[in-house]
Amino acid sequence: MVAFESGLELSGRFYSEAVRPMLDSAFPGLPHAAALMGRGSEVLGFDDPMSTDHDGLPRIQLFLRDEDLDRYAEPLRQQVPSSFADRPTDVSLHTVRSYFTRHLGIDPDSSPEARDWLTFSEQSLRKITAGRVFHDEVDLEPARQRFAYYPHDVWLYLQLAGWWRIHPEVNLVGRAGQAGDELGSALIGSRLVHDLMHLCFLQERVYAPYAKWFGTAFSRLASAAELTPVLSDVVRARSWREREDALLTAYGLVAARHNALAITPPVATEVVQMWDRPFKVFWGPFPEALAARITDPEVKALADRWPAGAVDQVRELLWHPRERAALLSLLSPPEPC
Template sequence: MPMEFTPGIELSRRFHAEAVRPILRRAFPRIRYTAALIGYGSEVLGFDSPRSTDHNWGPRLLLFPDGDGAGLPDLLADQLPRTFLGYSTHFVTDGEGTRHLAPATGRVDHGVVVAGLDDWVRGTLGFDPRRPERADWLATPTQVFAEFTGGAVFHDDLGLETLRQHVAWYPDDLWRYVLACQWQRIGQEEAFVGRCGEAGDELGSAVVAARLVRDLMRLCLLMARRYPPYSKWLGSAFARLPAAAQLTPHLTAALAGTTWRERERHLVAAYERVAGLHNALGLTDPVEPRTSGYHDRPYQVIHAGRFVTALLAGAPPHALTGTIDQFVDNTDALGDRAFTRRVVDCRHG
């Protein structure tokens, strides 16, 4: 193995420039193609580390030729070097379908996926990004958008970057709606930290606090116009936000609190800072960013419904469920494009 870790995006960038591209140019001097590393993988989001090298990681990329690329996989298998920057270019597949790097003992089973651009894009997103409709935006998990717009494009004769720009972020009216739905989630549970604790259920209070912390993190990413990734990388993505420096101590303390009053105190500080971030966006008239009592009960809340009302002022009514991963939390369901589309069509039809 290499002495020093090379981040996957840089490895793939050099793999294309120094290994794949020369082979293509020698065999087909006028070939038009697009090469990229997008889609699945921690390296696409910039979160890979030496630990990532144990599966589905290595010198790999997506290759989209203009026209029939049927002979390209064999060409690359015959001519690619067996190692690149100290990493094997040969992958083996285990019984669970996971790909691993392994020394090449014969012909290289490489990590270059050759596909038609339009077919691959439609299969990944579930729709044509040139003309996305409201249901397309709502039925697509933010993780999928993060994977499609993340990573890097190394060579682009066919216009992949333009396709990525079409879905770089939600249209403004839909962004307001998604933000409103995220505030709605917070408003529906913000009083429960205190209510559970007051009832003697500190475990239940802690569970609610953790849910609220997650929702606040996702809200901050949405406000920063960044697609929230799935749970494994949510904290890593949040940590890159400018607001994280002030918010992280309070969110961490809310999770570590052993009493509901301690959790509430730190959540209140987080709520007020997030409310300030909302006002800084200028999407609505300023909303009072301080917390206050929950009716006549002794709980301090941000009254998140105020932000929902402000964001949706004048907008036609829609179900306040939001995008698919604002109301569905199941990995298998979110990975099924047909299923998510059916659910959204049913909910918003």
């Protein structure tokens, strides 16, 4: 059997052994960048032998300066090797500006405002910051670094929104189960598991990928070792009481990780019962503590008016970069009466 070679390794060899020699010979001195970014499990570093059953090609993106693309695009396409390692190849041509505008809907040389950051899905941000740059003479890597992670106050706001997603539902696992709806209780529990996992991505300053690789990426977080068994207990629980107990443990672990970050004063937590109902609820004023540390006026206004988070929360409706105008309108202050 042929040993598996990751897509990043294969594409790196394709550039260094085939594309770079061609460029040096046919287009000496042409400033360019070469990378593997964007779509694909191999960009995220999660590909395996099964991944090669489609699009398992030696592929790269070539980036030219704006003034060079029109002049060299067609000659380059004619010179690019059509096969490598007994496979067809895939080389696409871009400028840094056109690539980022296509994937994020914004010029990479601009200075995104807080609400701009909330229009970028985490998967889109991960796609342009993951992968590998094999060569860079046109400032591709600096453009990637501008989007390496959220600005500090936006990061605080997204954690605030994450806790607000959890707080209204912490008692519903028990309420649905007590009413005889174990399936509904399990569904609510699973959603809370997802939200707690997403908080861990935020706490560790890592963009969360889309559903197929969400769990795999989570397993590589520092928090996964202690949280995975507990979250698995939530998902596997056969009764709402088991589910509730496992969730309380998970809340406590995520809360402890928040306090260890020292981005707010330590947040006191407690397990309480709502009214006289037999449901235990984990409570800590995390949104209030995070809001108090936000200094950017635009982010403060969002925290007061729109504590729902980023575009990922409404991605089913407005997920494409062309919908940024609608999202910006949604996040804009209302016109005065």
